[in-house]
Amino acid sequence: MQIWVDADACPKSVKEILYRAAARTGIRLTLVANQPLKVPPSPHITTIRVAAGMDVADAHIAAEAEAGDLVITADIPLAAQLVDNRVHVLGPRGDVIDRDNIHERLSMRNLLDELRGSGIETGGPPPLKKSDRQAFANRLDQLLARTVSPAPGNTHSP
Structure with a gap:
């Protein structure tokens, strides 16, 4: 397993x-x-710099991520x-995005995209709050605890 970030x-x-x-x-x-x-x-930790352009980083991640990997992204498509x-x-x-909720999220994203396309101001996501960061850290720990053991010599749990 590896973690990919739509950075x-x-x-x-x-x-x-x-x-x-x-x-850790x-x-x-x-x-x-x-x-x-x-x-x-x-x-x-590694970084990959891709060419500028719409969805270039997304395309790279989609091509490289393998089953069982974890990707961090807010990009619904x-x-x-x-x-x-x-x-x-x-x-x-x-928020975990999976087979149970992806279709609903895609539908909502497409609806908002249509509204923006017709000139309706839909706003963006609210600023990230401390509770959001904590929720992310907790969910990440849960996912990693199921799939990864600590690095050699590290006694802290994921």
């Missing part, structure tokens, strides 16, 4: 939680973005592709 839109506080999780578990963390990223030095390929998907607010 262009991923909040900094969520990335910091992921950096700590990679260090030894799991490979790969951030994909179309801009340079500053990450802590770690043998477990990307999540739909990944769920179909048995990739675990977690939103930056701690």
